[in-house]
Amino acid sequence: MSATGAGAVVRPDREAQARLAARRTRRNFVGDGAMAIASGAALLIVLAVLAIILVDILHNGLPRLSWAFLTQEPREGMTAGGIFPAIVGMVQMVILMTLAGVPVGVATAIYLHEYSSPVSPVTRAIRIAVANLAGVPSIVFGLFGLGFFIQFLGAGIDKVFFHGQKVYGQPALIWAALTMAVLTLPVVIVATEEALRAVPRELREASLALGATKWQTVMHVVVPQAAPGILTGTILAVSRGAGEVAPILFTGAAYFLPQLPTHLSSQFMSPSYHVYVLSTQSPDVDATKPILYATVLVLLVLTFTLNMAAVVVRARMRRRQGVPA
Amino acid sequence: MARQKRSSSARITVPPARPPKLTLAPAPLWHRAAEWTLRVLAVSAIVAIVLILVFIAKEAAPIFYSAAVRAEVTLSKMWVPQLWPGYDESASIWQPVSEIPKFGIWPLILGTLKITFVAMLFSIPLGVGAALYVAEYARPRTREILKPSVELLAGIPSVVLGFFALMVMATWFQDWFHLESRLNALVSGVALSFAVIPVIFTLSEEALRAVPRSYVEASTALGAARWQTTLRVVLPAASPGIAAGVALGLGRAVGETMIVLMASGNAAIVSASLVDSARTISATIAAELAEVVFGGAHYTVLFFLGTLLFLTTFCINSLGDWAIRRMKRRLGATS
Numbered sequence: 105m106s107a108t109g110a111g112a113v114v115r116p117d118r119e120a121q122a123r124l125a126a127r128r129t130r131r132n133f134v135g136d137g138a139m140a141i142a143s144g145a146a147l148l149i150v151l152a153v154l155a156i157i158l159v160d161i162l163h164n165g166l167p168r169l170s171w172a173f174l175t176q177e178p179r180e181g182m183t184a185g186g187i188f189p190a191i192v193g194m195v196q197m198v199i200l201m202t203l204a205g206v207p208v209g210v211a212t213a214i215y216l217h218e219y220s221s222p223v224s225p226v227t228r229a230i231r232i233a234v235a236n237l238a239g240v241p242s243i244v245f246g247l248f249g250l251g252f253f254i255q256f257l258g259a260g261i262d263k264v265f266f267h268g269q270k271v272y273g274q275p276a277l278i279w280a281a282l283t284m285a286v287l288t289l290p291v292v293i294v295a296t297e298e299a300l301r302a303v304p305r306e307l308r309e310a311s312l313a314l315g316a317t318k319w320q321t322v323m324h325v326v327v328p329q330a331a332p333g334i335l336t337g338t339i340l341a342v343s344r345g346a347g348e349v350a351p352i353l354f355t356g357a358a359y360f361l362p363q364l365p366t367h368l369s370s371q372f373m374s375p376s377y378h379v380y381v382l383s384t385q386s387p388d389v390d391a392t393k394p395i396l397y398a399t400v401l402v403l404l405v406l407t408f409t410l411n412m413a414a415v416v417v418r419a420r421m422r423r424r425q426g427v428p429a
Numbered sequence: 430m431a432r433q434k435r436s437s438s439a440r441i442t443v444p445p446a447r448p449p450k451l452t453l454a455p456a457p458l459w460h461r462a463a464e465w466t467l468r469v470l471a472v473s474a475i476v477a478i479v480l481i482l483v484f485i486a487k488e489a490a491p492i493f494y495s496a497a498v499r500a501e502v503t504l505s506k507m508w509v510p511q512l513w514p515g516y517d518e519s520a521s522i523w524q525p526v527s528e529i530p531k532f533g534i535w536p537l538i539l540g541t542l543k544i545t546f547v548a549m550l551f552s553i554p555l556g557v558g559a560a561l562y563v564a565e566y567a568r569p570r571t572r573e574i575l576k577p578s579v580e581l582l583a584g585i586p587s588v589v590l591g592f593f594a595l596m597v598m599a600t601w602f603q604d605w606f607h608l609e610s611r612l613n614a615l616v617s618g619v620a621l622s623f624a625v626i627p628v629i630f631t632l633s634e635e636a637l638r639a640v641p642r643s644y645v646e647a648s649t650a651l652g653a654a655r656w657q658t659t660l661r662v663v664l665p666a667a668s669p670g671i672a673a674g675v676a677l678g679l680g681r682a683v684g685e686t687m688i689v690l691m692a693s694g695n696a697a698i699v700s701a702s703l704v705d706s707a708r709t710i711s712a713t714i715a716a717e718l719a720e721v722v723f724g725g726a727h728y729t730v731l732f733f734l735g736t737l738l739f740l741t742t743f744c745i746n747s748l749g750d751w752a753i754r755r756m757k758r759r760l761g762a763t764s
Contacts, residue, residue, distance in 0.1 A: 247735040380588050
């Protein structure tokens with residue numbers, strides 16, 4: 105490309121130079137075009153896949169979706185009626201999961217960002233653990249729930265309080281919720297820490313200069329500022345918890361229950377598990393198909409709404425704090 | 430004034446007026462207690478990881494010492510092909526529920542590798558390509574719409590992707606390619622790639638955008654065209670981040686359960702063909718654990734598979750995490 109360098113001493117061959125420039129322009133035109141087209145095509149394919157999935161599920165699920173579908177029990181071997189018990193079960197599970205998981209996640213994030221020194225081995229170990237926890241396969245969480253919560257904790261509780269009678273030593277709402285709480289822990293930690301990082305240092309310094317203790321500063325100045333981030337993390341965790349199936353396969357989900365869960369030790373129905381069982385083990389796929397599609401649509405609308413809400417909350421938080429999105 | 434100064438420098442012993450003693454009231458005791466609570470809760474992530482490993486390994490351990498379990502299955506019976514009665518040559522066969530239970534693990538490993546391969550084959554070019562477009566070509570306004578749109582894919586529960594693959598894609602693929610088995614490694618691999626793409630996309634996009642502007646400016650000033658800059662400067666600079674995305678995506682692909690459970694056909698056969706039905710480790714655990722005897726050989730083997738899965742993904746993810754840290758350090762130091 106620097107052919108002109110050697111020829112500059114002698115009289116430059118203007119015609120050759122022009123030819124070279126033209127060829128280079130042409131090549132760059134082709135190169136730039138190919139690059140843009142190839143990467144644009146990749147993006148288009150990804151978006152098209154997303155659109156096809158959404159359109160197919162909307163198209164097939166919408167006709168069956170109604171208020172009655174959301175508020176009725178399933179009837180006639182899941183071929184008629186609605187998914188009311190599944191929705192109730194999911195809500196109960198998600199509430200328990202949030203109560204158990206979010207406080208721990210928020211506490212971890214506060215400790216990591218406000219108290220610990222970034223170079224201490226404990227901090228680094230926590231960070232590595234969080235990153236790895238996020239990557240543990242969901243089916244392994246299912247095994248963990250079975251091995252730890254049910255076989256160890258549940259059976260232990262039964263031995264001590266129920267004289268060996270099986271109450272907690274079997275799949276139950278509480279165990280599914282706790283398993284899911286462990287699974288969603290990294291989501292809460294990461295979102296909360298991001299929010300804490302965005303709180304300006306001056307606020308902390310001002311608070312400390314006014315004589316507030318560290319704890320008062322954290323609780324009354326920093327955490328309120330980071331509240332939207334905590335909310336984002338909670339929403340994302342709920343969205344994840346509502347959609348996952350593998351962790352609740354052996355820890356509490358049931359295919360059909362005649363009554364709603366009443367105790368922590370009851371089993372529960374969940375729309376996500378419902379989709380899995382109906383689509384793989386139904387004796388009559390054609391009869392259950394409309395219901396199946398409608399359930400998938402409910403699940404999808406739920407998770408998308410939650411994710412959108414998280415995006416909006418986060419964007420508003422960033423704008424308020426003047427950090428460009 | 431000047432005299433005063435000199436005298437002070439000559440250190441005549443005039444003790445300076447002592448400032449009033451300012452001390453903060455000590456923080457109430459419960460503040461310290463609360464802070465200790467925080468500290469204890471903060472190690473929960475470490476505790477969780479350790480408990481996961483301990484408790485799944487604990488359920489898998491009888492394979493090493495329990496006589497009842499070892500009568501049916503040992504490590505060598507799992508890994509080394511066996512000559513089973515009724516077969517002409519030794520083979521690795523997964524048939525846990527039969528007269529002679531067979532726990533040959535290779536069909537499952539092969540199935541996992543096949544499906545993961547298909548998923549990565551699709552998701553690496555698509556994820557990195559889409560990230561490249563969003564980071565390099567899209568205007569800021571468009572980017573703010575495009576990025577969350579692609580990340581919507583991450584919000585689709587895997588059971589929904591599995592459902593879509595099972596009900597819709599499987600039929601399409603069979604019609605297009607005239608496949609023998611409707612559910613196969615190809616269908617589930619492609620569906621799995623939809624779950625992996627957002628992982629690769631998000632990390633690659635972040636890495637591409639973290640490349641300092643000065644790199645691009647320097648390259649342009651040296652006369653490089655835009656595509657040359659992208660290909661030879663931006664992509665290499667962002668490569669640790671992209672590699673991290675690929676590693677985390679790989680971890681996701683290996684461990685993902687519901688999609689492969691629903692769309693792969695779940696036949697534990699040894700076959701190199703991508704259009705044959707396949708069975709993965711994760712799907713095997715999900716499909717079989719509900720029906721086994723607690724503490725039996727089958728139960729133990731399934732937990733052993735879980736431990737294997739955990740350790741594999743743990744290594745892959747640690748690698749990815751390490752790459753992310755390295756990228757942050759590297760780009761942080763240069764910008």
